[in-house]
Amino acid sequence: MKFHWFAEASYPKLPPDFRAKKISSWVDTPKSLHDPHVVGEMCRMFIRLMQQADRDGFDGLAVNEHHQTPFAVTPSPNLLAAALAHTTQRAAILIIGDSLALYNPPTRVAEEMAWLDCLSGGRVIAGFVFGTPMDSVYAYGIPPAELRDRFEEARQLILKSWAEQEPFAFNGKYTKLRYVNLWPKPIQPKFPIWVPGSGSVETWDLCIENDYCYGHLSFSGLHSAKPLVDAWWEYCDMRGADTNPHRMAFTQLICCANTDAEAERLYTDGVKYFYRNRYTNPAYEAPPGYRSSKSVQAIMGHRKIAESKLSAEDRARAASGEMSFWEYDKHGFIIAGTPARVRQRLREMCTDLRIGQLIACLHQGDLPEEVAVENTRLMGQEVMPGLRDLWAEHEDRWTPAATQLPLAKAAE
Amino acid sequence: MQFQTFGAASVRLWRFGQGHPVLWLHGFEGHPGDAPYLRRLAETRLVIAPEHPGFGESEGLSAMQDITDQALHFRRVIRALGTRRIDVIGHCLGGMFAAELAAISPHLVRRLILVGSYGLWDDANPLPDAFSLAPPAFAAAKWAKPEAAPATTEDPMTRQRNLGSATKFLWPIPDRGLIRRLPFIEAPTLVLHGAQDGLVPPAYGQRLAALIPNAGFQAIEGAGHMPMLEAEDAFTNAVTSFLG
Known part of the structure; x- marks a missing residue:
């Protein structure tokens, strides 16, 4: 079982009536609502927290790409990854990921990931994403009709630019380059590659056909996630694909404290802030055209199963920050409480969903830094060690070799 | 209606009436099918109305890498009909296609009518984002009288597919360089526009008419983006008197 530290870098000082005013938290959110000095403080905090996570034994530090949103002020994950690659020693730099269709030419992704691999001593996990519709279609203007095609062409170019030893020409539909010749080349002979998705069958095929790790990165609670994750594993079975749990990544909000009552006291505001301020113009x-008809139909089927477990009304309450702390916990939006309780619930969930790569979200919304520090410490020192046995019999081909060395050896 | 293959595209094609042929190119929401206004045009001529690749049940959008491929697709359609010169009416997205066709194949187009047509962009008067307008706002922009608009019977999945395919040419800005090619249009052209069109405001039609060498502009009162539905008589009269 592997554990990766993650947080959506949410802008922490949105006005209290942000949600009530139904302001979209993405694409056209008024810029007047933020102060760049606060963004600077926030970025420094996330870097400190991830440096701590590296010391506390996490296997990876996850960074992601979003645009034009206070929900996650990380327009370039590679910039954050650079700060981490230089100031951490052991954990993987999990870029989850670069939105391939948005880089022009896409060799930019290949270069930056290779450079980060050099800087980090071979610790990069290459994540390829389509990007949310808000990011790729609205903020970056890619026609949905072209998004998958552009992603695929970029993917081919990036893989070839890492693999080829000689300069080559690339005559794509969207990118034409006479000389592709990457400097630097990455340390790892073959990057572990992860692709997150939200249930599109086409993305499942991509992961299965290329032995990628598939990520279900959502915050909609266990009831929404379970039908999708179950369907993914059934699809793997149907296609005769490897069902190694390490090829599945999953995000989970975690709120750990010395007592359950303290967890409620420390995290309630942050969790509610996180959910309340995610409203986006539907x-x-x-x-x-963002999703194929085939995927829309499949996803609607999964949603029906989810709604049988959690009513649309309750989902709306969760999404607007109106559930109680323990209701969030009960429905799996968060896993909260003492390290023993969190450990037990994670074991049940990861066993049930067959998850080998847990992306633990240890900071939420406007949580104070000291609470996230303690969350990270408890998770790293008291929760994770008791879960290392899970899936230990399965090899992990999806994290870099350099990060799989025993701690003592890595410190040498 | 029948399926017909043109190059890499297999599309549905409706044919009505007989006489001098007129090609009807539909808008971004989808093919109108057996619409009354097409039947009316077919009283005096042969109406050929193909569905665009990637719309409804028609395939072949992936072969349309850019707007040139799309215009050449219609050239194939006209050639396959065996006629040399044809009248062309394009509505909305179909108007953009029709103008492109008339610019790069002027020898094939006898007379051209553009109805509520996309294809231009004016920074001083930006078009609304038709893809993200909430349904009530969309209806208010589309119709002169939204409260009297005909109920839609369209399958929502088909509509999503159609709009998704339309993004190929309309997203994020519906400008694929048509303004540079308008001077190459030789056909006498009528630019028709619903006076209350909120999706493509009439100023866009006036600009088209000003940039096409031999074009006139006519507004249809009491109509929005769908003058053939909201003002069918005025629309039909304008079309038939222009085509002769």
Whole structure:
């Protein structure tokens, strides 16, 4: 079982009536609502927390890409990754990931990931994402009709630019380059590659056909996630694909404290802030053509199963920050409490969903730094050691070799 | 209606009436099918109305790498019909296609009518984002009288597919360089526009008419983006008197 530290770098000082005013938290959120000095403080905090996570034994530090949103002020994950690659020693630099269709030319992704691999001593996990509709379609203007095609062409170019030893020409539909010749080349002969998705069958095929790790990165609670994760594993079975748990990554909000009562006291505000301020104009979330008809139908089927467990009304309450702390916990939006309780619930969930790569979200919303410090410490020192046996019999091909060395050896 | 293959595209094609042929190119929401206004045009001529690749049940969008491929697709359609010169009416997205066709194949187009047509962009008067307008706002922009608009019977999945395919040419800005090619249009052209069109405001039609060498502009009162539905008589009269 592997554990990766992650947080959505949420802008922490949105006005209290942000949600009540139904301001979209993505694409056209008024810039007047933020102060760049606060963003600077926030970035420094996340870097400190991830440096701590590296010392506390996490296997990876996850960074992601979003645009034009206070929900995650990380327009370039590679910049954050650079700060971490230089100031951490052991953990993987989990870039989850670069939105391939948005880089022009896409060799930019290949170069930056290779450079980060050099800087980090071979610790980079290469994540390829389509990007949310808000990011790729609205903020970056890619026609949905072209998104998958552009992603695929970029992916081919990036893989070839890492693998080829001689300069080559690339005559794509969207990118034409006479000389592709990467400097630097990455340390790792073959990057571990992860691709997150939200249930599109086409993304499952991509992961299965290329032996990628598939990530279900959502915050919609266990009831929404379970039908999708179950369907993914059934699909793997149906296609005769490897069902090694390490090829599945999953995000989970975690709120750890010395007592359950303290967890409620420390985390309630942050969790509610996180959910309350995620409202996005529905049109931005579902532009026509972003998903294929086949995937839309499949996803609607999964949603029906989810709704049988948690009503649409309850889901709306969760999404607007109106559930109680323990209701969030009960429905799996968060896993909270003492290290023993968190450990037990994670064991049940990861066993049930067959998850080998847990992306633990240890900071939420406007949580104070000292609470996230303690969360990270408890998770690293008291929760994770008791879960290392899970899936230990399965090899992990999806994290870099350099990060799989025993701690003592890595310190040498 | 029948399926017909043109190059890499297999599309549905409706044919009505007989006489001098007119090609009807539909808008971004989808093919109108057996629409009354097409039947009316077919009283005096042969109406050929293909569905665009990637819309409804028609395939072949992946072969349309850019707007040139799309215009050449219609050239194939006209050639396959065996006629040399044809009248072309394009509505909305279809208007953008029709103008492109007339610019790069002027020898094939006898007369051209552009209805509520996309293809231009004006920074001083930006078009609304038709893909993200909430349904009530979309209806208010589309119709002169939204409260009297015909109920839609379209399958929502088909509509999503159609709009998704339309993004190929309309997203993020519906400008694929048509303005540079408008001077190459030789056909006498009528730019028709619903006076209350909120999706493509009439100023866009006036600009088209000003940039096409031999074009006139006509607004249809009491109509929005769908003058053939909201003002069918005025629309039909304008079309038939222009085509002769």
